[in-house]
Structure formats: structure tokens, C-alpha cells
Amino acid sequence: MQAAVLIEPGKIEIREAPTPSPRKGEVLVRILEAGICGTDYACYMGNLTTIYPIIPGHEAVGEIAALGKGVEGVRVGERVTIQPNFPCTACPVCRSGHENVCPDKVRLGLDVDGVFAQYVCVPRPYVWPLPDGLSVPVAALAEPLCVALHAFRKNPPAPDERVLVYGAGVIGLLLVRLAVLSKARVAAVDIAEQRLAIAKELGADTIYLTFPELERDAGSFSILYDTSGAADAFSNIVNVAAPGGSIVLTGLPHRDFPLPTSTIVRKELTIRGSMIYRDEFPAALNLLKGGEMKTDLLITETYPLEMLSRALEDFRAPDRVKTLIRIP
Numbered sequence: 001m002q003a004a005v006l007i008e009p010g011k012i013e014i015r016e017a018p019t020p021s022p023r024k025g026e027v028l029v030r031i032l033e034a035g036i037c038g039t040d041y042a043c044y045m046g047n048l049t050t051i052y053p054i055i056p057g058h059e060a061v062g063e064i065a066a067l068g069k070g071v072e073g074v075r076v077g078e079r080v081t082i083q084p085n086f087p088c089t090a091c092p093v094c095r096s097g098h099e100n101v102c103p104d105k106v107r108l109g110l111d112v113d114g115v116f117a118q119y120v121c122v123p124r125p126y127v128w129p130l131p132d133g134l135s136v137p138v139a140a141l142a143e144p145l146c147v148a149l150h151a152f153r154k155n156p157p158a159p160d161e162r163v164l165v166y167g168a169g170v171i172g173l174l175l176v177r178l179a180v181l182s183k184a185r186v187a188a189v190d191i192a193e194q195r196l197a198i199a200k201e202l203g204a205d206t207i208y209l210t211f212p213e214l215e216r217d218a219g220s221f222s223i224l225y226d227t228s229g230a231a232d233a234f235s236n237i238v239n240v241a242a243p244g245g246s247i248v249l250t251g252l253p254h255r256d257f258p259l260p261t262s263t264i265v266r267k268e269l270t271i272r273g274s275m276i277y278r279d280e281f282p283a284a285l286n287l288l289k290g291g292e293m294k295t296d297l298l299i300t301e302t303y304p305l306e307m308l309s310r311a312l313e314d315f316r317a318p319d320r321v322k323t324l325i326r327i328p
């Protein structure tokens with residue numbers, strides 16, 4: 001099969017690789033389209049521990065090409081999206097219902113070869129058939145939507161509640177839309193005007209390009225989501241949160257930052273981490289099928305697999321939201 005192989009940070013080669021064959025309980029998926037995510041960028045830049053060489057990528061839609069022994073409930077030719085983290089299901093963390101933070105989970109594209117290739121093997125419980133009428137590129141947003149939905153469900157806003165989304169990348173924009181759909185009043189902050197324009201199109205009523213702009217409305221936000229993981233994000237968020245407010249962190253910085261602890265106590269803020277997703281795939285696919293997420297606004301470009309390096313180099317461009325890779 002053809003695959004994009006990350007040889008070392010910054011170096012991707014498109015080469016022939018052996019086509020995997022499904023083991024017991026696995027399905028072989030022929031990848032059609034795959035999304036580029038912050039994790040892939042971090043991996044490409046050498047900011048995330050992985051093994052080399054590896055086929056990166058974890059957000060994908062494909063078609064089932066073969067079934068391993070004992071697989072039931074799906075058929076060859078069926079279109080599926082992939083849930084790309086496989087928890088061990090046996091450890092105390094998994095057994096207590098926190099599979100998303102299983103210390104032994106296997107991550108597609110980081111621990112094992114991922115989806116920037118023609119084929120990948122996935123355990124049966126982690127492929128989700130596409131509902132009728134859901135297109136391949138829109139379904140490619142299921143995984144990031146699950147990330148947003150998991151964060152959103154930590155503290156869903158009530159109608160008219162004032163929500164701040166810090167960082168208007170894909171996850172931030174999906175959170176903006178989820179909050180708008182629940183009739184909250186939504187504000188977004190980012191350093192890129194182009195992304196804030198999309199936040200407005202998705203229904204945000206206020207946008208902030210700089211922290212001084214945001215600071216003018218300090219104290220008015222009762223639910224705040226950080227999707228940026230930026231160095232100053234958390235202290236800025238704590239500073240503009242309303243007393244009694246609730247903060248959900250889903251952006252993943254590459255290191256820990258100091259906390260404004262006394263402000264957190266004085267405002268009696270609630271702070272929650274949100275890591276990937278657990279059981280959000282059916283709800284995410286349903287939402288995407290309904291069309292009300294307006295995901296067409298989020299797909300910036302589709303590149304062929306040979307241009308994966310170029311697409312990764314462009315990852316931080318201010319006019320880019322979700323880039324898809326078409327697999328030959």
C-alpha cells in the first residue's frame with residue numbers, strides 16, 4: 001500500500017509499505033479521507049513522543065475492506081469513521097468508566113501506524129458506520145467533534161448563559177457552534193481574524209482579537225473553554241471568568257504552566273480537564289448528519305497524500321482551519 005511515513009521530525013516520505021492484515025476482532029479499513037490535527041503537527045515538529053518511523057494520522061473516514069475472525073455487525077464495503085484511541089478496557093481506570101484516560105491506551109498514529117495510508121487495521125468496537133446521507137469529508141470531522149462534545153458536556157451552558165471560547169481552531173469553533181445551538185450567548189477569542197470571522201458565521205455574538213479587548217468584558221463569562229493550550233491562556237481565562245464560573249480545559253500544552261491560585265480561590269472557580277472522548281461518537285455522527293454544525297465552514301482545503309508535508313508546514317496559517325488529506 002502507499003503510505004506517508006514520518007521518518008524523523010520534519011521528514012515525511014511517501015512510500016510503499018506492507019498492507020496490514022486484520023487480526024481476530026479487527027477490521028481492515030481502506031482510508032478515503034483523513035484530517036490533519038494538532039497532534040499530527042506536534043508529532044511532525046517532534047514535540048510529542050512517538051516511535052519512528054511511523055505512519056501518522058488518526059482522524060479518518062474509510063470503507064471496510066476485510067474482516068478479521070469473529071467480527072460481527074459490519075460488512076465489507078460499509079463506510080465508517082474511526083475512533084482512534086483504543087483503551088485496554090481491563091485496568092482499574094477503564095473499569096471505573098474513564099477509558100479515555102487509560103494509561104495503557106493505544107493511540108492510532110502515535111503508538112501504532114495511523115491513517116495517512118491506504119489501509120489501517122482497527123478493533124471492531126472502534127469503527128462507527130456512517131449514517132445514511134453523511135458525506136465522507138463531513139464525517140472526517142467526527143473525531144474532533146467528539147473532543148469538543150466531551151468538553152462541552154463537562155458543563156453545558158443554559159440558554160442565555162455567557163460563554164467564552166478561548167482559541168478558535170477546529171475544536172474551539174465546534175464548541176462555539178455547540179454553545180450557539182444550546183442558545184447560549186457565545187464569545188470567542190483568537191489571534192487570527194480569519195478564524196474569528198468564522199466564529200461569527202457560526203453564531204458567536206462577540207469576538208476578541210486581543211487580551212485587552214477581552215479584558216473589557218472581564219467578569220461576565222460564567223462558562224469558559226480553553227482550546228488553545230497557550231502559555232498565557234489559563235491565567236487570562238481565570239482573570240476574565242465571572243465569580244463562581246466554570247472553566248473547562250481541553251487544549252493540551254506541551255508543558256505545565258503556573259496557576260493563579262489565589263484568584264481561583266477568591267472567585268471560587270471550578271476547573272475541569274477534558275481529555276479526548278469516551279462515548280461521544282454516535283451523538284457526534286448524528287449532529288454532523290443533521291447539518292446544523294455548519295462544518296462546511298471549517299474545511300479549508302483538501303490535499304492529495306503526496307502533499308502531506310506541505311499541508312503540515314501550513315498547519316499554523318491563520319486562514320487554515322481543517323485540512324483534509326485525500327488518500328489515493
Ligand SMILES: [Zn+2]
Nearest residue numbers: 037059143144
Ligand atoms: Zn485529532
Ligand SMILES: [Zn+2]
Nearest residue numbers: 088091094102
Ligand atoms: Zn485501561
